Amino acid sequence: MNDYYEILGVDRDADATEIKKAYRRKARELHPDHGGDEEAFKDLSVAYETLSDPDKRRIYDLGGSDPTRGGFHGGGAEFGDLGDILGAMFGGFGGAGRGPVPRTRRGQDQLVGVKVSLEEATFGATKEVKVGTYVRCEVCHGSMSEPGSTPVRCPTCNGRGVVEHVQQSFLGAIRTQAPCGTCQGHGDVLPKPCQECSGNGRVRTTKTLSVEIPVGVDEGTRIRLAGKGEVGLGGGPAGDLYLEVHENPHPVFTRRGDDLHTRITVPMTTAALGTTFPLTTLDGPQDVRIKPGTQPGDELRLDGMGVGRLQRPGRGNLYVHVDVEIPKKLDDRSRELLEQLAAHRGEDRVHTPKDGQNLFERLRDKFMGE
Ligand SMILES: [Zn+2]
Ligand SMILES: [Zn+2]
Structure with a gap:
């Protein structure tokens, strides 16, 4: 027999005074010291505890859980489901999750x-x-605790990490959960937090x-x-x-992807005559050949002398860009030699576009074979 009104022997609309009177009378009858039934006396105590508290009585009348015992029975399961549905609908009322929040993350x-x-x-x-x-x-x-100390179950929420509140609303009673303030939702408390790490x-x-x-x-x-x-x-x-x-x-090399680039300047005579010179690369000195007749802006390629490829075999190349240096000042002897060279090569003329021809005409001449 679980109906608290029947246990107390009162009507469903009994007021607080009637419930109290009924309890006193029944308690005398059933008290174990007077030879009463121990189990029946316990049931009576639970029934009175519930019906004498207006909040608990309201929950009980709605078919909800017996707050003194925990868990649901009878029609309470439906009430629990309703709470779950509302919880899902409204996002769990303040974001309180189910169960304790682990301290370890x-x-x-x-x-x-x-x-x-x-x-x-x-x-x-x-x-x-x-x-x-x-x-x-x-x-x-x-572990967050001083050595020798261990976490203990939170007395406020009994380890659940959440506390429940029941509120009346137009939909009926709504069970809401909030993180437990005592344990911040962890379900346990640290009696002695580790001092070294402040717990x-x-x-x-x-x-x-x-x-x-x-x-x-x-x-x-x-x-x-x-x-x-x-x-x-x-x-x-x-x-x-x-x-x-x-x-x-890098002071010498500029990187573009897997390739490296550098710039050298060679005298005009070297560009004309060609040479071989040592270039310091990432792999040490390498002999680099300047071909006779090298032009300003020419580039020399050193295969596989670039940067290694990420997660792929092989290396990029090293490109050497050539500048040709023209003397800005000449001494008498140099001028004399260059004049002789110019005369020898017939280099007394500057190539210009033909007078009176525009770019289009020059292009046409080129296509027509002039
Ligand atoms: Zn707690
Ligand atoms: Zn520590």
Whole structure:
């Protein structure tokens, strides 16, 4: 028999005084000290506790849960379902989740810049990188409690992490949940938080990592180091660490993708006569041949002397761009020699477009074979 009104022997519309009187009378009858039934006396106490409290009585009248016992019985299941449906409809009333919120969480990912030289990008490297981050607390090993102390179940919410409120509305009684204020929704409390980490399970520090820089990285390349980021609250698993590559400019070579470019200046006589000279490349000195008759703006290609390719075999090329230097001042002897050379080559003339011809006419002449 679970009907509280029947247990107390009162009508459904009995007022508080009637309920109190009925309880006193029944309690004397059923009290175990006077030889009464212990089980029946307990039922009576529960019935009175519920019906003497206006809030609890209202819930009971609506067929809701017995708040003194927890859980639902009889028609209460339907009420529970209604609460669930409303909860789903209205987003759980203030965002209170179901069940306790874990104290342990995954740590954040981190992004850290790393400076790399052109040589390191070309051949790869091992670098020491300093990172400000969170690491697991060494005193509590992430447990958040002083050594020897353990979390205890929250007395306010009994470990559920949420507390319930019942409100009347035009839809009937609505059960709402809110995070428990005592335990901040965790369901447990720390009697002695670790002093080293203030109960966070992690501490801030600077650590030095040895990092492999792969061949072929470029400005802005990100290298992911799984599990090398921040340790989470409560000593939770670490996030990932991303290294963002910043390439230091090189004094001699300019990089475009996998290729390198540089510029040399040769005297006009060298451009005309040709030569071989040593060029310092990333791979050391290389003999570079200037062909006789090299023109200003010519480019020389050194195959495979560029930057290594990221996650692909091979290397780019090195391009050497040639400037030709014309003397700005001549001594007497040089002038004499150049005049002799000019006379020898018949170079006393400047080539100009033909007088009176515009660009269109010159192009037409060219097509027509002049
Ligand atoms: Zn600690
Ligand atoms: Zn709590």
